[in-house]
Amino acid sequence: MIKFKTRKLVSPPDLNPANTLFGGQLLRWIDEEVAIYTMTKLGTSHIATKFISEINFISPAYQGDIIEIGAEVIELGRTSVTLRCEVRIKDTDTFILKIDKFVMVHLDMNGRPKPHNITFENINTD
DSSP: OOEEEEEEEOOGGGBOTTSBBOHHHHHHHHHHHHHHHHHHHHTOSOEEEEEEOOEEEOSOOBTTOEEEEEEEEEEEOSSEEEEEEEEEETTTOOEEEEEEEEEEEEBOTTSOBOOOOOOHHHHSOO
8 A cells, every 4th residue: 555655835846838747847756755765664875766667647736736645665676676656636636647666776885786685574664
């Protein structure tokens, strides 16, 4: 079950020429949220985004909307954590975007993949 942890207010600098939330801004917020979520689960800031699957923009968000970003671990590799992500408008629960597969990789001090030694039993606890 996805837990929504981060909220963002859509403001004028976040808008595209159509006066909706700019997709690039939303992806920046998502990448940051998934990275922070992964860092807290692994207990380290040495991670990197490896892969993002198809991004499905479902509905727009407008100035003044409060959006919620949520993530959930769906798979663990030896050095990676795979999550899924959803973004919705807080007041209406209308989904804005869904990403089925977002892969983060644990890195050593030289930027190479490193085993994380985390198990599924303890990664989804809050």
